[in-house]
Structures are given as structure tokens and as C-alpha cells.
Amino acid sequence: MADITQGDPAPLSGIKVLDLSHMLAGPYATMTLADLGAEVIKVEPLAGDMIRRAGPDITDEDTYGGYFASVNRNKKCISLDLRSDMGREVLLRLVAQCDVLVENFRVGVMDRLGLSYESLREINPRLVYGCIRGFGDPRTGEGELTDWPAYDVVAQAMGGVMQVTGEAAGPPMKSGPGLGDIFPAALLTSGVLAGVVRAQRTGQGSFVDVSMYDAMVSLCERIVYQYSVDGSVAHRVGNAHPFFEPFGLYPAMDGWFALAAPTDEIWRLLVTLIGRDDLGSDSRLSSGSGRSAHRDEVRTAIEAWSRTRTLQEIRARLGGRVPFGPVQDARQIVEDGHLARRDMLWTVAHPPTGAPLTLAGQPIHFHGVARSQVRPAPALGEHTDEVLAELDFSDEEVARWRREGILR
Known part of the structure; x- marks a missing residue:
């Protein structure tokens, strides 16, 4: 990485985040904040975040699976019982020191623990409280589904993703990645940072709520405006695009590749590169609407060329000239030198074993600012003593709470 000033602080250096989240959505949001330099303290129950036990298992201890390791890097961890008076006291002291709190419990859980946004705001008026719910929090708009539980699927x-994903004649299909978790997490990260800016400007905190359902509707914005404009209900079109052609997946001799030529200029270049100038001079195909109207003919012509060539041959012809990319699996991604040079493959030493563990890196890059060394996801309760000492709890108190089974 060029032009890096090693002494420059990370963008979120000095921001302190209290992470009460679990599973994927909340931890992904706080991982992003941690990757960008925030100090993130993850608070887990005594049994740990349930995804610690999600595979693939790295050790036989069943408390540090790959799922947890991927989205909890760069965090500290304390483990305590929030239902206990001690647990709440620890949390309240942390709230007083933190800029941000993130949780993704069901509606009402924090309130029942005596840790509602309203009570925490009394302790820290500058607190930015971020939450992810399945169907939103009543504070930002109560609907008939507010109390429903939800997962990614x-x-x-409900948000439209599955209705427009899959083959036309096939059933609705979920996306491979957990879009229902990760996209809300990305939105919450933006909302929380907007709240931090507001707090710095006004001295007032915020309650920031992202609904998984709302987020999926936002992600599927195209199907909403289509319905509004002409009353059409979008359906599945496989790997094609409802408006553009060519735009989708095509077969090679040894795999598949993505190709997009939605503009007239790229279309003319494409047909020249594949030796079909006759298509470029065909008036029926000279516009995007014309190519969409004759999409079967366009696809047949491209496939006739691509099926007789390897991906490497196609890459040599099209790569860097028209939008093209092979369909890659995990092995190919990890071995891709471009991603390595982009610092998108992070390696950490797995704490129990010391074995190297490769993780997908942080795609938000800042010119001139080097990222700090990535730290592996913490062991359960790894930083409990450190954090409690900073909160001025005595060694005797900590030892007693451990004996009482309300602290790990």
C-alpha cells in the first residue's frame, strides 16, 4: 500500500463502543466500527454468543468457531450476567464512558433488564444507541409486526429479495450471503456514525433503529418504483436483468462468467471482440430496448462464441475491455493476487491453536491511513479483568462475583 503514514490514527480512534449484540447483524456492524479504529467492548452472557458454537469448528472446545471468529475480530470481550445487580452496575459504568451502544435483542428485552434507552440516556446524554430489530422498534414507528421475531431468511x-431471486420457473430463493443481516448492519453503521457526528456537534445522543424488513425493502428499491410507475410486479428472471441485455452469466468450456454490455458503446465493442460485427450493424440491436426485445437472439450469439472457449481465453479477449468476471469459488478468491494487494485477505493467529486463520478484510479503505494490526476475535471473557479494573472494581469484588457465578 503506497503513501501510508504509519503514525496517522485510525479514522474512529477515540470512539468507544459497547457491543451487546449477538449472531450476525449486530456483530457485523460493530466489527466494522472496530476495523475502523473504534474500541469495541463486546458484552456476552456467561454461555457466550450462540455463534461461538457455529461451525466450522476450529477447536474441540466449542467456543470459537469460524462464524464467530469472522465477525468479532478487533474487539475486547467481557462476560457477565446482565440479569444480576452486578451485571447491570458494570454495564451502567461502561455506558457512562462510551460513545455508542449497539444491541439486536427483540423488542423489550433491554427494557425488562432495566437498561432501556431512556434510562441509559439519563446516565450519558451523548450516548448513540443503535439497534437492529426484525421489524423495527416502537420508538421509531410501531407496526403490527413489531413484536415478531426474525432471522435473515x-x-x-418479506422484503422482496426472494421474490426476484432464482430462475423464472423455479421457487423463490434466498441469497447465498446473509443479506437480511449484513445490509441492515451496514445501514446501522452509517446511522450510528451520523449519530456520533450529531453528538459531537450538539452534545445530544440519538436512538438509531434499523429494521431488517425495512432494510430489505430499501435494498429492493427497484421493485417498488416499478410497481409505482406501471403497476408491474417484478418476478424472477434468473441471472438476467429485466431491462438490460446482455447482462448476466454465460457458459465457457470450463466454467461460467459474468458479462455486462448495457450501453450501445460497450455493445459495439463486445461484438467486435467476439467477431460478430454483423450484430453491431443490425438495426434491431442498436439500442438497449432493441436488445432486450431480442434477448434470446443476443444470448444465443454470445453463447455460441463462449461455449467453445476456456475462461482463460475469454479473459484474455474481454478482460479489462468490457465488464467481465469469472464466477469464483472460495479457493479462487483466497488465491486472487488482486485481493491480496487490496489488503482484503486478513490473516490472524487463532488464539487457542496459533494456526493462521484467513478472514475477509474490511472494504472501506482510507488513503494515507494504515490499518492497525488485526486482532483475532476474543476468547469468552478474555478482557473481563482488564475492563473491570478500568472501571475501578477491586480484585476482591471480581473474585467474589466469579465465585457467585455471575461473572466469567
């Missing part, structure tokens, strides 16, 4: 189903 539910949000994808």
Missing part, C-alpha cells in the same frame, strides 16, 4: 422473504 424471514427478512429476505
Whole structure:
């Protein structure tokens, strides 16, 4: 990486985040904040975040699977019982020191613990409280589904993703990645940072709420305006695009590749590169609407060329000239030198074993600012003593709470 000033602080250096989240959505949001330099303290129950036990397992201890390791890097961890008076006291002291709190419990959980946004705001008026719910928090708009539980697949189903994903003649299909978790997480990160800016400007904190259902509707914005404009309900079109052609996946001799030529200029270049100038001079195909109207003919012509060539041959012809990319699996991604040079493959030493563990890196890059060394996801309760000492709890108190089984 060029032009890096090693002494420059990370963008979120000095921001302190209290992470009460679990599973994927909340931890992904706080991981992003941690990657960008925030100090993130993850608070887990005594049994740990349930995804610690999600595979693939790295050790036989069943408390540090790959799922957890991927989205909890760069965080500290304390483990305590928030239902206990001690647990709440620790949390309240942390709230007083933190800029941000993130949680993704069901509606009402924090309130029942005596840790509602309203009570925490009394302790720290500058606190930015971020939450992800399946169907939103009543504070920002109560609907008939507010109390419903949700997971990624539910949000994808209801928000439109599955209705427009899959083959035309096939059933609705969820996306491979957990869009119903990760996209809300990305939105919450933006909202929380907007709240931090507001707090710095006004001295006032914020309650920031992202609904998984809302987020999926936002992600599927195209199907909403289509319905508004002409009353059409979008359906599945496989790997094609409802408006553009060519735009989708095509077969090679040894795999598949993505190709997009939606503009007239790129279309003319494409047909020249594949030796079909006759298509470029065909008036029926000279416009995007014309190519869409004759999409079967366009696809047949491209496939006739691509099926007789390897991906390497196609890359040599099209790569860097028209939008093209092979369909890659995990092995190919990890071995891609471009990603390595982009610092998108992070390696950490797995704490229990010391074995190297490769993770997908942080795609938000800042010119001139080097990222700090990535730290592996913490062991359960790894930083409990350190954090409690900073909160001025005595060694005797900590030892007693451990004996009482309310602290790990």
C-alpha cells in the first residue's frame, strides 16, 4: 500500500463502543466500527454468543468457531450476567464512558433488564444507541409486526429479495450471503456514525433503529418504483436483468462468467471482440430496448462464441475491455493476487491453536491511513479483568462475583 503514514490514527480512534449484540447483524456492524479504529467492548452472557458454537469448528472446545471468529475480530470481550445487580452496575459504568451502544435483542428485552434507552440516556446524554430489530422498534414507528421475531431468511422473504431471486420457473430463493443481516448492519453503521457526528456537534445522543424488513425493502428499491410507475410486479428472471441485455452469466468450456454490455458503446465493442460485427450493424440491436426485445437472439450469439472457449481465453479477449468476471469459488478468491494487494485477505493467529486463520478484510479503505494490526476475535471473557479494573472494581469484588457465578 503506497503513501501510508504509519503514525496517522485510525479514522474512529477515540470512539468507544459497547457491543451487546449477538449472531450476525449486530456483530457485523460493530466489527466494522472496530476495523475502523473504534474500541469495541463486546458484552456476552456467561454461555457466550450462540455463534461461538457455529461451525466450522476450529477447536474441540466449542467456543470459537469460524462464524464467530469472522465477525468479532478487533474487539475486547467481557462476560457477565446482565440479569444480576452486578451485571447491570458494570454495564451502567461502561455506558457512562462510551460513545455508542449497539444491541439486536427483540423488542423489550433491554427494557425488562432495566437498561432501556431512556434510562441509559439519563446516565450519558451523548450516548448513540443503535439497534437492529426484525421489524423495527416502537420508538421509531410501531407496526403490527413489531413484536415478531426474525432471522435473515424471514427478512429476505418479506422484503422482496426472494421474490426476484432464482430462475423464472423455479421457487423463490434466498441469497447465498446473509443479506437480511449484513445490509441492515451496514445501514446501522452509517446511522450510528451520523449519530456520533450529531453528538459531537450538539452534545445530544440519538436512538438509531434499523429494521431488517425495512432494510430489505430499501435494498429492493427497484421493485417498488416499478410497481409505482406501471403497476408491474417484478418476478424472477434468473441471472438476467429485466431491462438490460446482455447482462448476466454465460457458459465457457470450463466454467461460467459474468458479462455486462448495457450501453450501445460497450455493445459495439463486445461484438467486435467476439467477431460478430454483423450484430453491431443490425438495426434491431442498436439500442438497449432493441436488445432486450431480442434477448434470446443476443444470448444465443454470445453463447455460441463462449461455449467453445476456456475462461482463460475469454479473459484474455474481454478482460479489462468490457465488464467481465469469472464466477469464483472460495479457493479462487483466497488465491486472487488482486485481493491480496487490496489488503482484503486478513490473516490472524487463532488464539487457542496459533494456526493462521484467513478472514475477509474490511472494504472501506482510507488513503494515507494504515490499518492497525488485526486482532483475532476474543476468547469468552478474555478482557473481563482488564475492563473491570478500568472501571475501578477491586480484585476482591471480581473474585467474589466469579465465585457467585455471575461473572466469567
